[in-house]
Amino acid sequence: AQRVTQPEKLLSVFKGAPVELKCNYSYSGSPELFWYVQYSRQRLQLLLRHISRESIKGFTADLNKGETSFHLKKPFAQEEDSAMYYCALGEGSNYKLTFGKGTLLTVNP
Amino acid sequence: EPEVTQTPSHQVTQMGQEVILRCVPISNHLYFYWYRQILGQKVEFLVSFYNNEISEKSEIFDDQFSVERPDGSNFTLKIRSTKLEDSAMYFCASSRLGAPPDTQYFGPGTRLTVL
Numbered sequence: 001a002q003r004v005t006q007p008e009k010l011l012s013v014f015k016g017a018p019v020e021l022k023c024n025y026s027y028s029g030s031p032e033l034f035w036y037v038q039y040s041r042q043r044l045q046l047l048l049r050h051i052s053r054e055s056i057k058g059f060t061a062d063l064n065k066g067e068t069s070f071h072l073k074k075p076f077a078q079e080e081d082s083a084m085y086y087c088a089l090g091e092g093s094n095y096k097l098t099f100g101k102g103t104l105l106t107v108n109p
Numbered sequence: 110e111p112e113v114t115q116t117p118s119h120q121v122t123q124m125g126q127e128v129i130l131r132c133v134p135i136s137n138h139l140y141f142y143w144y145r146q147i148l149g150q151k152v153e154f155l156v157s158f159y160n161n162e163i164s165e166k167s168e169i170f171d172d173q174f175s176v177e178r179p180d181g182s183n184f185t186l187k188i189r190s191t192k193l194e195d196s197a198m199y200f201c202a203s204s205r206l207g208a209p210p211d212t213q214y215f216g217p218g219t220r221l222t223v224l
Contacts, residue, residue: 036215043113044152044200044215086152094140094164095204097213099152 003027004089006100013077014108021072021103023061023087032090033070034097035061039083047072047085057081077107111135113216115201121222122191130186130219132201141184142202142213143176145169152200158184191223 005024013019025031035047048056050063050070061072070087084104088097114133122128134141143155156166158176175187184203188195198220202213 043217046212046214049212092157092165094142094157094159095211095213096142096154096157096165096167097144097152097202098154101151 003091003098004087004100006085006087006103008103009101010104010106012106012108015079016076019074019077019081019105019107021085021087021105023070023072023100025068025070025087025089027068027089027091031063031065031070032095033061033063034088034090035059035070035072036086036088036099037083038086038102044086077105079107079109081105082107113201113203113214115199115216115219117219118217119220119222121224124193124223125190128188128191128221130188130199130201130221132184132186132203132216133182134184134201134203135205135214136182138203138205138214140164140204140206140211140213141176141178142204143186144200144202144215145197146200146218147194147197155186155199188221191221193223196221196223 003026033050036044037047038044059074084102086102087100116131141158146152156170157164173189177185198218200218201216204211204213
């Protein structure tokens, strides 16, 4: 069963437009959720994690346990936000990450 | 800022051959992981390693796979007899802590091509 679902494979917006990348999860305990980003030709890097409740590069994500969602949002997209975004769930005693399939965000000028 | 490094960046091998993928985790990290990503698919967990032993492994991590921390710095993934379906990007990651969930820092990956 898929534990992390990112329904959009591709998302294209214009610069300055709001962006929301969807993530839904399936987990029986208290979930530990992360957003990782991979810019072109770069490594996977942590964007933010729900436990720290911080905003990174203007992105925020709120854990909604009722809807089992952890959507990533930014009010005004920038061209440099174009990247692959992965939602991930931390599981197990060593918090292995279970990733969604990723959403490729393209921000057009 | 310290980074996880991986070598080689690209490995081409013949089916049935053994390959060793190498990783140097961040020096004060205690938890180590291997993930892989087959082209067009999602990143999948293979194995986690702590205190010189495997702490968790996935179904993918069968008897053909092994991990080792041969010295204080390297963390290796060995595939004993490669199959075509092992072709993928392999990522190493490390974190300072396991739980509470600490940030996992990823290496740049090794692209393995099995012919």
